[in-house]
Amino acid sequence: MEQQGGAPPAITHTPVTQASKGHSIAINARFVGDTGVQAATVMFRHAGEKEYKALAMDNAGGDNYSATVPGQMASSDIEYYLEASDRYGHGPSRSGDASTPYLVRVNAPAIAAAMTQPPTKPPERDTLIGIGFDAGAPGGGGFTLLVRPLWWLRLNGGIAYNYAGFGFRGGLSLAPCWCAVTPTLNLDAGRFLSGDFNKFASVSDPNARALLSHVNYTFATAQLGLEFGSQRWFNFYLRGGLAYFESSFSGADLTALTQGKIASDPSTRYKAGDGKFTSVAPCLSLGFQVFVY
Incomplete structure:
Protein backbone atom coordinates (compact mmCIF):
# COMPACT_ATOMS: atom_id res chain seq x y z
CA MET A 1 0.00 0.00 0.00
CA GLU A 2 1.32 3.48 -0.89
CA GLN A 3 2.24 5.50 2.17
CA GLN A 4 0.26 8.71 2.64
CA GLY A 5 2.06 12.07 2.71
CA GLY A 6 2.71 13.79 6.03
CA ALA A 7 5.28 14.33 8.75
CA PRO A 8 5.76 13.13 12.31
CA PRO A 9 4.36 15.31 15.08
CA ALA A 10 6.37 18.24 16.49
CA ILE A 11 7.11 17.76 20.20
CA THR A 12 7.05 20.47 22.88
CA HIS A 13 8.34 19.27 26.25
CA THR A 14 9.65 20.73 29.50
CA PRO A 15 12.11 18.17 30.92
CA VAL A 16 11.62 16.75 34.40
CA THR A 17 14.85 17.25 36.38
CA GLN A 18 14.04 16.30 40.02
CA ALA A 19 11.96 13.56 41.64
CA SER A 20 11.48 12.01 45.05
CA LYS A 21 12.62 8.46 45.70
CA GLY A 22 9.69 6.02 45.61
CA HIS A 23 7.29 8.57 44.13
CA SER A 24 5.81 8.34 40.64
CA ILE A 25 7.17 10.70 37.97
CA ALA A 26 4.68 12.49 35.72
CA ILE A 27 5.97 13.30 32.21
CA ASN A 28 3.92 15.66 30.04
CA ALA A 29 4.35 16.84 26.45
CA ARG A 30 2.50 18.41 23.55
CA PHE A 31 2.42 16.69 20.14
CA VAL A 32 1.25 18.72 17.14
CA GLY A 33 0.98 17.42 13.56
CA ASP A 34 -1.30 17.77 10.55
CA THR A 35 -1.69 13.99 10.27
CA GLY A 36 -2.41 13.29 13.92
CA VAL A 37 -0.60 11.17 16.49
CA GLN A 38 -0.62 7.39 16.25
CA ALA A 39 1.92 6.55 18.94
CA ALA A 40 3.49 8.71 21.67
CA THR A 41 5.99 6.94 23.89
CA VAL A 42 8.33 7.62 26.83
CA MET A 43 11.53 5.59 26.51
CA PHE A 44 13.14 5.37 29.97
CA ARG A 45 15.77 3.46 31.92
CA HIS A 46 17.78 3.71 35.13
CA ALA A 47 20.93 5.75 34.59
CA GLY A 48 23.74 3.42 33.60
CA GLU A 49 21.53 0.70 32.10
CA LYS A 50 21.81 -0.19 28.39
CA GLU A 51 18.23 -0.96 27.41
CA TYR A 52 15.27 1.44 27.47
CA LYS A 53 11.74 0.46 28.48
CA ALA A 54 8.76 1.81 26.53
CA LEU A 55 5.89 3.56 28.33
CA ALA A 56 2.89 4.63 26.23
CA MET A 57 1.61 8.18 26.68
CA ASP A 58 -2.14 8.81 26.93
CA ASN A 59 -3.99 11.71 25.42
CA ALA A 60 -4.84 14.24 28.14
CA GLY A 61 -6.98 16.47 25.93
CA GLY A 62 -6.26 18.19 22.64
CA ASP A 63 -2.57 17.97 21.73
CA ASN A 64 -1.49 17.16 25.31
CA TYR A 65 -0.20 13.74 26.30
CA SER A 66 0.93 12.33 29.64
CA ALA A 67 2.60 9.25 31.10
CA THR A 68 3.59 8.26 34.63
CA VAL A 69 6.73 6.35 35.54
CA PRO A 70 5.72 4.09 38.49
CA GLY A 71 7.06 4.95 41.92
CA GLN A 72 8.82 1.58 42.28
CA MET A 73 10.99 2.53 39.30
CA ALA A 74 12.08 5.76 41.02
CA SER A 75 14.77 4.07 43.09
CA SER A 76 17.69 5.80 41.35
CA ASP A 77 18.27 8.43 38.66
CA ILE A 78 16.13 8.02 35.53
CA GLU A 79 17.09 8.76 31.92
CA TYR A 80 14.39 9.21 29.29
CA TYR A 81 13.41 10.62 25.92
CA LEU A 82 10.17 10.99 23.98
CA GLU A 83 9.20 9.79 20.51
CA ALA A 84 6.05 9.91 18.39
CA SER A 85 4.74 8.89 14.94
CA ASP A 86 1.74 10.10 12.98
CA ARG A 87 -1.22 7.94 11.95
CA TYR A 88 0.52 6.98 8.70
CA GLY A 89 3.69 5.78 10.42
CA HIS A 90 5.88 8.79 9.64
CA GLY A 91 8.57 9.20 12.25
CA PRO A 92 9.37 8.84 14.92
CA SER A 93 10.13 12.43 15.91
CA ARG A 94 12.03 12.73 19.20
CA SER A 95 12.64 15.05 22.12
CA GLY A 96 15.98 13.87 23.45
CA ASP A 97 17.29 10.60 22.09
CA ALA A 98 18.91 7.36 23.19
CA SER A 99 22.41 8.84 23.23
CA THR A 100 21.49 12.17 24.85
CA PRO A 101 18.48 11.49 27.11
CA TYR A 102 16.99 13.77 29.74
CA LEU A 103 18.19 13.04 33.29
CA VAL A 104 15.90 12.98 36.32
CA ARG A 105 17.77 13.20 39.62
CA VAL A 106 16.00 10.96 42.14
CA ASN A 107 16.58 12.17 45.71
CA ALA A 108 15.39 11.31 49.17
CA PRO A 109 12.01 13.04 49.67
CA ALA A 110 13.28 15.78 52.01
CA ILE A 111 16.19 16.63 49.69
CA ALA A 112 13.97 16.69 46.63
CA ALA A 113 11.51 19.02 48.34
CA ALA A 114 14.30 21.38 49.32
CA MET A 115 15.75 21.41 45.80
CA THR A 116 12.42 22.10 44.11
CA GLN A 117 11.26 24.72 46.62
CA PRO A 118 11.77 28.27 45.29
CA PRO A 119 14.40 30.31 47.17
CA THR A 120 13.13 32.32 50.09
CA LYS A 121 12.87 35.99 49.25
CA PRO A 122 13.42 38.70 51.84
CA PRO A 123 10.25 40.47 52.94
CA GLU A 124 9.10 43.58 51.16
CA ARG A 125 11.30 46.55 52.11
CA ASP A 126 8.81 49.41 52.09
CA THR A 127 10.29 51.81 54.66
CA LEU A 128 13.37 53.71 53.51
CA ILE A 129 13.66 56.80 55.74
CA GLY A 130 13.66 57.13 59.53
CA ILE A 131 15.13 58.89 62.54
CA GLY A 132 17.27 57.62 65.38
CA PHE A 133 18.14 58.67 68.94
CA ASP A 134 20.94 57.20 71.03
CA ALA A 135 23.12 57.75 74.07
CA GLY A 136 26.28 56.10 75.30
CA ALA A 137 29.75 56.36 76.72
CA PRO A 138 32.12 57.89 76.00
CA GLY A 139 30.48 59.29 72.86
CA GLY A 140 27.45 61.00 74.39
CA GLY A 141 24.12 61.27 72.61
CA GLY A 142 22.95 61.89 69.09
CA PHE A 143 20.07 62.52 66.73
CA THR A 144 20.39 61.09 63.22
CA LEU A 145 18.53 60.81 59.94
CA LEU A 146 18.38 57.23 58.63
CA VAL A 147 18.29 56.20 54.97
CA ARG A 148 18.04 52.59 53.79
CA PRO A 149 19.15 52.27 50.11
CA LEU A 150 19.28 48.45 50.36
CA TRP A 151 17.40 46.16 52.73
CA TRP A 152 20.65 45.11 54.43
CA LEU A 153 22.35 48.55 54.44
CA ARG A 154 21.41 51.56 56.57
CA LEU A 155 23.13 54.95 56.37
CA ASN A 156 22.96 57.63 59.06
CA GLY A 157 24.02 61.22 59.57
CA GLY A 158 23.25 63.87 62.15
CA ILE A 159 24.35 65.81 65.22
CA ALA A 160 26.15 64.58 68.33
CA TYR A 161 26.37 66.02 71.84
CA ASN A 162 28.27 65.22 74.98
CA TYR A 163 29.08 67.16 78.13
CA ALA A 164 31.97 68.89 76.39
CA GLY A 165 29.99 70.26 73.43
CA PHE A 166 28.37 69.63 70.05
CA LEU A 172 26.51 52.87 58.30
CA SER A 173 24.98 49.70 59.68
CA LEU A 174 24.86 46.23 58.10
CA ALA A 175 21.96 43.90 58.99
CA PRO A 176 22.20 40.36 57.52
CA CYS A 177 18.52 39.60 58.21
CA TRP A 178 15.26 41.07 59.42
CA CYS A 179 14.45 39.16 62.59
CA ALA A 180 12.81 39.79 65.94
CA VAL A 181 16.40 40.07 67.22
CA THR A 182 18.70 41.30 64.43
CA PRO A 183 22.52 41.32 64.75
CA THR A 184 24.27 44.33 63.21
CA LEU A 185 27.73 45.67 62.42
CA ASN A 186 27.94 49.44 62.93
CA LEU A 187 30.67 51.83 61.78
CA ASP A 188 30.53 55.55 62.65
CA ALA A 189 32.81 58.58 62.54
CA GLY A 190 32.46 62.24 63.41
CA ARG A 191 33.96 65.34 64.94
CA PHE A 192 33.23 67.38 68.06
CA LEU A 193 33.74 71.13 67.71
CA SER A 194 35.33 73.34 70.39
CA GLY A 195 34.48 71.25 73.39
CA ASP A 196 35.22 72.69 76.82
CA PHE A 197 37.23 70.05 78.67
CA ASN A 198 37.49 72.26 81.77
CA LYS A 199 34.17 70.66 82.69
CA PHE A 200 36.04 67.42 83.32
CA ALA A 201 39.03 68.79 85.25
CA SER A 202 39.84 71.38 87.90
CA VAL A 203 42.69 73.45 86.46
CA SER A 204 43.92 76.73 87.95
CA ASP A 205 46.58 77.64 85.42
CA PRO A 206 45.04 80.15 82.97
CA ASN A 207 47.12 78.89 80.04
CA ALA A 208 46.02 75.31 80.68
CA ARG A 209 42.38 76.43 81.04
CA ALA A 210 42.64 78.32 77.77
CA LEU A 211 44.05 75.22 76.09
CA LEU A 212 41.25 73.00 77.39
CA SER A 213 38.45 75.45 76.63
CA HIS A 214 38.34 74.79 72.88
CA VAL A 215 39.35 71.19 72.22
CA ASN A 216 38.35 69.72 68.85
CA TYR A 217 38.50 65.99 68.42
CA THR A 218 37.69 63.39 65.79
CA PHE A 219 36.30 59.98 66.65
CA ALA A 220 35.49 56.66 64.95
CA THR A 221 33.67 53.65 66.39
CA ALA A 222 33.19 50.02 65.39
CA GLN A 223 30.43 48.21 67.26
CA LEU A 224 28.45 44.98 67.17
CA GLY A 225 24.83 45.31 68.14
CA LEU A 226 21.51 43.60 68.69
CA GLU A 227 18.31 45.27 67.54
CA PHE A 228 15.00 44.25 69.10
CA GLY A 229 11.70 44.76 67.31
CA SER A 230 10.61 45.49 63.77
CA GLN A 231 13.17 46.50 61.16
CA ARG A 232 10.32 47.93 59.12
CA TRP A 233 8.92 50.34 61.73
CA PHE A 234 10.46 50.55 65.21
CA ASN A 235 13.29 48.90 67.12
CA PHE A 236 15.61 49.59 70.01
CA TYR A 237 19.19 48.42 70.27
CA LEU A 238 22.25 47.80 72.40
CA ARG A 239 25.74 48.07 70.93
CA GLY A 240 29.29 47.63 72.16
CA GLY A 241 32.75 47.89 70.65
CA LEU A 242 35.79 50.13 70.40
CA ALA A 243 36.18 53.87 69.88
CA TYR A 244 39.19 55.76 68.50
CA PHE A 245 39.77 59.40 69.46
CA GLU A 246 42.19 61.90 67.97
CA SER A 247 42.65 65.50 69.13
CA SER A 248 45.11 68.17 68.03
CA PHE A 249 46.45 71.24 69.81
CA SER A 250 47.83 74.27 68.07
CA GLY A 251 51.48 75.19 68.44
CA ALA A 252 50.51 78.64 69.73
CA ASP A 253 48.46 77.19 72.60
CA LEU A 254 51.20 74.72 73.52
CA THR A 255 53.80 77.48 73.37
CA ALA A 256 51.79 79.64 75.74
CA LEU A 257 51.32 76.72 78.15
CA THR A 258 55.00 75.76 78.04
CA GLN A 259 56.22 79.31 78.46
CA GLY A 260 54.04 79.83 81.51
CA LYS A 261 54.80 76.47 83.19
CA ILE A 262 58.46 75.85 82.44
CA ALA A 263 60.26 79.08 81.78
CA SER A 264 61.93 80.36 84.96
CA ASP A 265 63.74 83.06 83.09
CA PRO A 266 61.37 85.48 81.40
CA SER A 267 64.01 86.19 78.79
CA THR A 268 63.99 82.53 77.69
CA ARG A 269 61.51 81.91 74.90
CA TYR A 270 60.01 78.54 73.89
CA LYS A 271 58.22 77.66 70.70
CA ALA A 272 56.20 74.44 70.44
CA GLY A 273 54.85 72.76 67.32
CA ASP A 274 51.33 71.42 66.86
CA GLY A 275 50.52 68.43 69.07
CA LYS A 276 48.25 65.43 68.66
CA PHE A 277 46.65 63.11 71.18
CA THR A 278 45.12 59.72 70.31
CA SER A 279 43.33 57.11 72.35
CA VAL A 280 41.42 53.84 71.95
CA ALA A 281 38.72 52.95 74.48
CA PRO A 282 35.73 50.63 74.87
CA CYS A 283 32.38 52.14 73.96
CA LEU A 284 28.76 51.29 74.66
CA SER A 285 25.54 52.78 73.30
CA LEU A 286 21.81 52.21 73.35
CA GLY A 287 19.02 53.84 71.42
CA PHE A 288 15.99 53.40 69.21
CA GLN A 289 15.02 53.90 65.56
CA VAL A 290 11.70 54.81 63.96
CA PHE A 291 11.10 54.40 60.23
CA VAL A 292 8.40 56.72 58.96
CA TYR A 293 8.47 56.41 55.15
Whole structure:
Protein backbone atom coordinates (compact mmCIF):
# COMPACT_ATOMS: atom_id res chain seq x y z
CA MET A 1 0.00 0.00 0.00
CA GLU A 2 1.32 3.48 -0.89
CA GLN A 3 2.24 5.50 2.17
CA GLN A 4 0.26 8.71 2.64
CA GLY A 5 2.06 12.07 2.71
CA GLY A 6 2.71 13.79 6.03
CA ALA A 7 5.28 14.33 8.75
CA PRO A 8 5.76 13.13 12.31
CA PRO A 9 4.36 15.31 15.08
CA ALA A 10 6.37 18.24 16.49
CA ILE A 11 7.11 17.76 20.20
CA THR A 12 7.05 20.47 22.88
CA HIS A 13 8.34 19.27 26.25
CA THR A 14 9.65 20.73 29.50
CA PRO A 15 12.11 18.17 30.92
CA VAL A 16 11.62 16.75 34.40
CA THR A 17 14.85 17.25 36.38
CA GLN A 18 14.04 16.30 40.02
CA ALA A 19 11.96 13.56 41.64
CA SER A 20 11.48 12.01 45.05
CA LYS A 21 12.62 8.46 45.70
CA GLY A 22 9.69 6.02 45.61
CA HIS A 23 7.29 8.57 44.13
CA SER A 24 5.81 8.34 40.64
CA ILE A 25 7.17 10.70 37.97
CA ALA A 26 4.68 12.49 35.72
CA ILE A 27 5.97 13.30 32.21
CA ASN A 28 3.92 15.66 30.04
CA ALA A 29 4.35 16.84 26.45
CA ARG A 30 2.50 18.41 23.55
CA PHE A 31 2.42 16.69 20.14
CA VAL A 32 1.25 18.72 17.14
CA GLY A 33 0.98 17.42 13.56
CA ASP A 34 -1.30 17.77 10.55
CA THR A 35 -1.69 13.99 10.27
CA GLY A 36 -2.41 13.29 13.92
CA VAL A 37 -0.60 11.17 16.49
CA GLN A 38 -0.62 7.39 16.25
CA ALA A 39 1.92 6.55 18.94
CA ALA A 40 3.49 8.71 21.67
CA THR A 41 5.99 6.94 23.89
CA VAL A 42 8.33 7.62 26.83
CA MET A 43 11.53 5.59 26.51
CA PHE A 44 13.14 5.37 29.97
CA ARG A 45 15.77 3.46 31.92
CA HIS A 46 17.78 3.71 35.13
CA ALA A 47 20.93 5.75 34.59
CA GLY A 48 23.74 3.42 33.60
CA GLU A 49 21.53 0.70 32.10
CA LYS A 50 21.81 -0.19 28.39
CA GLU A 51 18.23 -0.96 27.41
CA TYR A 52 15.27 1.44 27.47
CA LYS A 53 11.74 0.46 28.48
CA ALA A 54 8.76 1.81 26.53
CA LEU A 55 5.89 3.56 28.33
CA ALA A 56 2.89 4.63 26.23
CA MET A 57 1.61 8.18 26.68
CA ASP A 58 -2.14 8.81 26.93
CA ASN A 59 -3.99 11.71 25.42
CA ALA A 60 -4.84 14.24 28.14
CA GLY A 61 -6.98 16.47 25.93
CA GLY A 62 -6.26 18.19 22.64
CA ASP A 63 -2.57 17.97 21.73
CA ASN A 64 -1.49 17.16 25.31
CA TYR A 65 -0.20 13.74 26.30
CA SER A 66 0.93 12.33 29.64
CA ALA A 67 2.60 9.25 31.10
CA THR A 68 3.59 8.26 34.63
CA VAL A 69 6.73 6.35 35.54
CA PRO A 70 5.72 4.09 38.49
CA GLY A 71 7.06 4.95 41.92
CA GLN A 72 8.82 1.58 42.28
CA MET A 73 10.99 2.53 39.30
CA ALA A 74 12.08 5.76 41.02
CA SER A 75 14.77 4.07 43.09
CA SER A 76 17.69 5.80 41.35
CA ASP A 77 18.27 8.43 38.66
CA ILE A 78 16.13 8.02 35.53
CA GLU A 79 17.09 8.76 31.92
CA TYR A 80 14.39 9.21 29.29
CA TYR A 81 13.41 10.62 25.92
CA LEU A 82 10.17 10.99 23.98
CA GLU A 83 9.20 9.79 20.51
CA ALA A 84 6.05 9.91 18.39
CA SER A 85 4.74 8.89 14.94
CA ASP A 86 1.74 10.10 12.98
CA ARG A 87 -1.22 7.94 11.95
CA TYR A 88 0.52 6.98 8.70
CA GLY A 89 3.69 5.78 10.42
CA HIS A 90 5.88 8.79 9.64
CA GLY A 91 8.57 9.20 12.25
CA PRO A 92 9.37 8.84 14.92
CA SER A 93 10.13 12.43 15.91
CA ARG A 94 12.03 12.73 19.20
CA SER A 95 12.64 15.05 22.12
CA GLY A 96 15.98 13.87 23.45
CA ASP A 97 17.29 10.60 22.09
CA ALA A 98 18.91 7.36 23.19
CA SER A 99 22.41 8.84 23.23
CA THR A 100 21.49 12.17 24.85
CA PRO A 101 18.48 11.49 27.11
CA TYR A 102 16.99 13.77 29.74
CA LEU A 103 18.19 13.04 33.29
CA VAL A 104 15.90 12.98 36.32
CA ARG A 105 17.77 13.20 39.62
CA VAL A 106 16.00 10.96 42.14
CA ASN A 107 16.58 12.17 45.71
CA ALA A 108 15.39 11.31 49.17
CA PRO A 109 12.01 13.04 49.67
CA ALA A 110 13.28 15.78 52.01
CA ILE A 111 16.19 16.63 49.69
CA ALA A 112 13.97 16.69 46.63
CA ALA A 113 11.51 19.02 48.34
CA ALA A 114 14.30 21.38 49.32
CA MET A 115 15.75 21.41 45.80
CA THR A 116 12.42 22.10 44.11
CA GLN A 117 11.26 24.72 46.62
CA PRO A 118 11.77 28.27 45.29
CA PRO A 119 14.40 30.31 47.17
CA THR A 120 13.13 32.32 50.09
CA LYS A 121 12.87 35.99 49.25
CA PRO A 122 13.42 38.70 51.84
CA PRO A 123 10.25 40.47 52.94
CA GLU A 124 9.10 43.58 51.16
CA ARG A 125 11.30 46.55 52.11
CA ASP A 126 8.81 49.41 52.09
CA THR A 127 10.29 51.81 54.66
CA LEU A 128 13.37 53.71 53.51
CA ILE A 129 13.66 56.80 55.74
CA GLY A 130 13.66 57.13 59.53
CA ILE A 131 15.13 58.89 62.54
CA GLY A 132 17.27 57.62 65.38
CA PHE A 133 18.14 58.67 68.94
CA ASP A 134 20.94 57.20 71.03
CA ALA A 135 23.12 57.75 74.07
CA GLY A 136 26.28 56.10 75.30
CA ALA A 137 29.75 56.36 76.72
CA PRO A 138 32.12 57.89 76.00
CA GLY A 139 30.48 59.29 72.86
CA GLY A 140 27.45 61.00 74.39
CA GLY A 141 24.12 61.27 72.61
CA GLY A 142 22.95 61.89 69.09
CA PHE A 143 20.07 62.52 66.73
CA THR A 144 20.39 61.09 63.22
CA LEU A 145 18.53 60.81 59.94
CA LEU A 146 18.38 57.23 58.63
CA VAL A 147 18.29 56.20 54.97
CA ARG A 148 18.04 52.59 53.79
CA PRO A 149 19.15 52.27 50.11
CA LEU A 150 19.28 48.45 50.36
CA TRP A 151 17.40 46.16 52.73
CA TRP A 152 20.65 45.11 54.43
CA LEU A 153 22.35 48.55 54.44
CA ARG A 154 21.41 51.56 56.57
CA LEU A 155 23.13 54.95 56.37
CA ASN A 156 22.96 57.63 59.06
CA GLY A 157 24.02 61.22 59.57
CA GLY A 158 23.25 63.87 62.15
CA ILE A 159 24.35 65.81 65.22
CA ALA A 160 26.15 64.58 68.33
CA TYR A 161 26.37 66.02 71.84
CA ASN A 162 28.27 65.22 74.98
CA TYR A 163 29.08 67.16 78.13
CA ALA A 164 31.97 68.89 76.39
CA GLY A 165 29.99 70.26 73.43
CA PHE A 166 28.37 69.63 70.05
CA GLY A 167 29.55 67.87 66.93
CA PHE A 168 28.43 65.97 63.84
CA ARG A 169 28.67 62.33 62.81
CA GLY A 170 27.75 59.78 60.14
CA GLY A 171 28.06 56.08 59.51
CA LEU A 172 26.51 52.87 58.30
CA SER A 173 24.98 49.70 59.68
CA LEU A 174 24.86 46.23 58.10
CA ALA A 175 21.96 43.90 58.99
CA PRO A 176 22.20 40.36 57.52
CA CYS A 177 18.52 39.60 58.21
CA TRP A 178 15.26 41.07 59.42
CA CYS A 179 14.45 39.16 62.59
CA ALA A 180 12.81 39.79 65.94
CA VAL A 181 16.40 40.07 67.22
CA THR A 182 18.70 41.30 64.43
CA PRO A 183 22.52 41.32 64.75
CA THR A 184 24.27 44.33 63.21
CA LEU A 185 27.73 45.67 62.42
CA ASN A 186 27.94 49.44 62.93
CA LEU A 187 30.67 51.83 61.78
CA ASP A 188 30.53 55.55 62.65
CA ALA A 189 32.81 58.58 62.54
CA GLY A 190 32.46 62.24 63.41
CA ARG A 191 33.96 65.34 64.94
CA PHE A 192 33.23 67.38 68.06
CA LEU A 193 33.74 71.13 67.71
CA SER A 194 35.33 73.34 70.39
CA GLY A 195 34.48 71.25 73.39
CA ASP A 196 35.22 72.69 76.82
CA PHE A 197 37.23 70.05 78.67
CA ASN A 198 37.49 72.26 81.77
CA LYS A 199 34.17 70.66 82.69
CA PHE A 200 36.04 67.42 83.32
CA ALA A 201 39.03 68.79 85.25
CA SER A 202 39.84 71.38 87.90
CA VAL A 203 42.69 73.45 86.46
CA SER A 204 43.92 76.73 87.95
CA ASP A 205 46.58 77.64 85.42
CA PRO A 206 45.04 80.15 82.97
CA ASN A 207 47.12 78.89 80.04
CA ALA A 208 46.02 75.31 80.68
CA ARG A 209 42.38 76.43 81.04
CA ALA A 210 42.64 78.32 77.77
CA LEU A 211 44.05 75.22 76.09
CA LEU A 212 41.25 73.00 77.39
CA SER A 213 38.45 75.45 76.63
CA HIS A 214 38.34 74.79 72.88
CA VAL A 215 39.35 71.19 72.22
CA ASN A 216 38.35 69.72 68.85
CA TYR A 217 38.50 65.99 68.42
CA THR A 218 37.69 63.39 65.79
CA PHE A 219 36.30 59.98 66.65
CA ALA A 220 35.49 56.66 64.95
CA THR A 221 33.67 53.65 66.39
CA ALA A 222 33.19 50.02 65.39
CA GLN A 223 30.43 48.21 67.26
CA LEU A 224 28.45 44.98 67.17
CA GLY A 225 24.83 45.31 68.14
CA LEU A 226 21.51 43.60 68.69
CA GLU A 227 18.31 45.27 67.54
CA PHE A 228 15.00 44.25 69.10
CA GLY A 229 11.70 44.76 67.31
CA SER A 230 10.61 45.49 63.77
CA GLN A 231 13.17 46.50 61.16
CA ARG A 232 10.32 47.93 59.12
CA TRP A 233 8.92 50.34 61.73
CA PHE A 234 10.46 50.55 65.21
CA ASN A 235 13.29 48.90 67.12
CA PHE A 236 15.61 49.59 70.01
CA TYR A 237 19.19 48.42 70.27
CA LEU A 238 22.25 47.80 72.40
CA ARG A 239 25.74 48.07 70.93
CA GLY A 240 29.29 47.63 72.16
CA GLY A 241 32.75 47.89 70.65
CA LEU A 242 35.79 50.13 70.40
CA ALA A 243 36.18 53.87 69.88
CA TYR A 244 39.19 55.76 68.50
CA PHE A 245 39.77 59.40 69.46
CA GLU A 246 42.19 61.90 67.97
CA SER A 247 42.65 65.50 69.13
CA SER A 248 45.11 68.17 68.03
CA PHE A 249 46.45 71.24 69.81
CA SER A 250 47.83 74.27 68.07
CA GLY A 251 51.48 75.19 68.44
CA ALA A 252 50.51 78.64 69.73
CA ASP A 253 48.46 77.19 72.60
CA LEU A 254 51.20 74.72 73.52
CA THR A 255 53.80 77.48 73.37
CA ALA A 256 51.79 79.64 75.74
CA LEU A 257 51.32 76.72 78.15
CA THR A 258 55.00 75.76 78.04
CA GLN A 259 56.22 79.31 78.46
CA GLY A 260 54.04 79.83 81.51
CA LYS A 261 54.80 76.47 83.19
CA ILE A 262 58.46 75.85 82.44
CA ALA A 263 60.26 79.08 81.78
CA SER A 264 61.93 80.36 84.96
CA ASP A 265 63.74 83.06 83.09
CA PRO A 266 61.37 85.48 81.40
CA SER A 267 64.01 86.19 78.79
CA THR A 268 63.99 82.53 77.69
CA ARG A 269 61.51 81.91 74.90
CA TYR A 270 60.01 78.54 73.89
CA LYS A 271 58.22 77.66 70.70
CA ALA A 272 56.20 74.44 70.44
CA GLY A 273 54.85 72.76 67.32
CA ASP A 274 51.33 71.42 66.86
CA GLY A 275 50.52 68.43 69.07
CA LYS A 276 48.25 65.43 68.66
CA PHE A 277 46.65 63.11 71.18
CA THR A 278 45.12 59.72 70.31
CA SER A 279 43.33 57.11 72.35
CA VAL A 280 41.42 53.84 71.95
CA ALA A 281 38.72 52.95 74.48
CA PRO A 282 35.73 50.63 74.87
CA CYS A 283 32.38 52.14 73.96
CA LEU A 284 28.76 51.29 74.66
CA SER A 285 25.54 52.78 73.30
CA LEU A 286 21.81 52.21 73.35
CA GLY A 287 19.02 53.84 71.42
CA PHE A 288 15.99 53.40 69.21
CA GLN A 289 15.02 53.90 65.56
CA VAL A 290 11.70 54.81 63.96
CA PHE A 291 11.10 54.40 60.23
CA VAL A 292 8.40 56.72 58.96
CA TYR A 293 8.47 56.41 55.15
